[in-house]
Amino acid sequence: MTAVVTRFAPSPTGYLHIGGARTALFNWLYARHHGGRFRLRIEDTDRKRSTEEAISAILDGLAWLELDCDDEVVYQSTRAERHAEVAERLLAEGKAYRCYCTPEELAEMREHRMAAGYKTRYDRRWRDRDPSEAPAGVPPVIRFKAPMEGQSVVADLVQGEVRSDNDQFDDIVLLRSDGTPTYTLSVVVDDHDMGVTHVIRGADHLTNAFQHSFIFDALGWDTPAFAHLPLIHGADGARLSKRHGALSVGAYRDMGYLPEAMRNYLLRLGWSHGDDEIIPTEQAVAWFDLDAVGRAPARFDLDRLASLNGHYLRETADARLAALVAERYADAHGAAPDADALGLLERGMAGLKTRAKTIAELTDNATFYLAERPLVPTSKAAKLLHGDGAAVLACLAPTLAAIERWDAEALEAATRAHAEREGVKLGSVAQPLRAALTGTTVSPPIFEVMEVLGRGECLARIEDAGAAAT
RNA sequence: GUCCCCUUCGUCUAGAGGUCCAGGACACCACUCUUUCAAGGUGGAGACACGGGUUCGAUUCCCGUAGGGGACACCA
Numbered sequence A: 001m002t003a004v005v006t007r008f009a010p011s012p013t014g015y016l017h018i019g020g021a022r023t024a025l026f027n028w029l030y031a032r033h034h035g036g037r038f039r040l041r042i043e044d045t046d047r048k049r050s051t052e053e054a055i056s057a058i059l060d061g062l063a064w065l066e067l068d069c070d071d072e073v074v075y076q077s078t079r080a081e082r083h084a085e086v087a088e089r090l091l092a093e094g095k096a097y098r099c100y101c102t103p104e105e106l107a108e109m110r111e112h113r114m115a116a117g118y119k120t121r122y123d124r125r126w127r128d129r130d131p132s133e134a135p136a137g138v139p140p141v142i143r144f145k146a147p148m149e150g151q152s153v154v155a156d157l158v159q160g161e162v163r164s165d166n167d168q169f170d171d172i173v174l175l176r177s178d179g180t181p182t183y184t185l186s187v188v189v190d191d192h193d194m195g196v197t198h199v200i201r202g203a204d205h206l207t208n209a210f211q212h213s214f215i216f217d218a219l220g221w222d223t224p225a226f227a228h229l230p231l232i233h234g235a236d237g238a239r240l241s242k243r244h245g246a247l248s249v250g251a252y253r254d255m256g257y258l259p260e261a262m263r264n265y266l267l268r269l270g271w272s273h274g275d276d277e278i279i280p281t282e283q284a285v286a287w288f289d290l291d292a293v294g295r296a297p298a299r300f301d302l303d304r305l306a307s308l309n310g311h312y313l314r315e316t317a318d319a320r321l322a323a324l325v326a327e328r329y330a331d332a333h334g335a336a337p338d339a340d341a342l343g344l345l346e347r348g349m350a351g352l353k354t355r356a357k358t359i360a361e362l363t364d365n366a367t368f369y370l371a372e373r374p375l376v377p378t379s380k381a382a383k384l385l386h387g388d389g390a391a392v393l394a395c396l397a398p399t400l401a402a403i404e405r406w407d408a409e410a411l412e413a414a415t416r417a418h419a420e421r422e423g424v425k426l427g428s429v430a431q432p433l434r435a436a437l438t439g440t441t442v443s444p445p446i447f448e449v450m451e452v453l454g455r456g457e458c459l460a461r462i463e464d465a466g467a468a469a470t
Numbered sequence B: 001g002u003c004c005c006c007u008u009c010g011u012c013u014a015g016a017g018g019u020c021c022a023g024g025a026c027a028c029c030a031c032u033c034u035u036u037c038a039a040g041g042u043g044g045a046g047a048c049a050c051g052g053g054u055u056c057g058a059u060u061c062c063c064g065u066a067g068g069g070g071a072c073a074c075c076a
Helices: A018-033 A052-064 A076-092 A103-116 A183-193 A203-219 A249-255 A259-267 A281-287 A302-315 A318-333 A339-355 A359-370 A379-401 A408-422 A426-438 A446-453 A455-469
Strands: A005-008 A037-042 A096-099 A141-144 A151-156 A160-165 A173-175 A198-202 A225-229
Touching: A005 A018, A005 A198, A018 A037, A018 A052, A018 A198, A018 A225, A018 A259, A018 A281, A037 A052, A052 A249, A076 A096, A076 A141, A076 A173, A076 A183, A076 A203, A141 A203, A151 A203, A151 A225, A160 A203, A173 A183, A183 A203, A198 A203, A203 A225, A249 A259, A259 A281, A259 A302, A302 A339, A318 A339, A318 A359, A339 A359, A339 A446, A359 A446, A379 A408, A379 A426, A379 A455, A408 A426, A408 A446, A426 A446, A426 A455, A446 A455
Parallel strands: A005 A037, A198 A225
Antiparallel strands: A096 A141, A141 A173, A151 A160
């Protein structure tokens, strides 16, 4: 039993999207679970569409998801020579041939054969033709001699045994007329050379797997095990596309999702372990295997991601959350919170984090800890302060100022006693207090907030509110 | 058009012939806790696409229909 080697092989034509991220995750998990290696190959084969930005977006995306890869990253474009060499070998062995058809000729053939109901697009006119008949000045492509009869089967670890009649496989191009390799040739050669044992990728490649198998066989190479994952669809069931909004993992990072939540979410899309829902990565590594991957495509559900994110948020250490909020706040306001402010955030985090689903929301809710006096209240909060609110606070202020031990417990006890003396409900005191201290009508428990904020700041904010109300 | 794959609550799924008048989670609705809002707790509504078989018995096996998805480039 050789050690497992998996690989993630994106083409750098855009950001790392949700589907790619899940493919990467499954490859990574499979490798980690089996104590194997997880490799990265950038499929930048010539293509004008491949860009440096896309490559770094993919690298960043994987780094954010904390899917570390082993060995060096392979750039497919650097391997064209080796690919061509393999094509030549196939040619020499009579397993491939030169085809001199022009693109126009092929387009016409395709159209005609399609209309006539043929199973293949290319009529194989050069397959058995004598090379001496080659037209002068036409650079040929090299085509693979696909089997024409019988049936083939791909033993897929997810899809099961998939069969197909051989009469519908075209003799695909291996090497273009300009000598560059096509995708089909490149994957096979690279997977072999990289020692890949398990090819885990999207189901959109299922049909290609037949062609890949043919080539592996023709070369006398061991065919890796295949596992084709069902695709991820948008919430409407249609294929994921631009109109579904954010597709890149970077966009989710920016929206304030945690990588561990994203991993957990993606993991449960198509894979399950009984009724388990919350599956931290360590547990996933221990449990993951391909036999529990389903075959039906799944829809992307933002609510589910948000819920999971809320869960992980609540489990995250306050210091890390405070740092993430500070970073976000700095991005939005241009100034990073100082050490004192960071301390406030960290101490306030316990009350804050049960009230947010994303870091973005958390940051919004935390701004009252970071804002400079005097606070600018929301309109609802201002309304509370302009009514009897100001008077209520003015009446309460001396009581608060006289408190000896400034903590939530003492503050609540004193305020409750005050409300009772005044014959009012606690709420009618607490709400104006909240408005004055946080500038909003919704916040963590107000006495907790007061403890974190400290005596001086609280009394000052109450005074500010009183001044603004007059 | 040809070939391949898929089909359990709105969504993700458990279920591998009787344990299922189908279980969990998210979302939703109540109630509860409560100084606000959350979180938490309790409860509720909600699905085996359809039609044939096979079987004493099908969500589970087979066939068909419908619907969805994928692949059919000198793209990857």
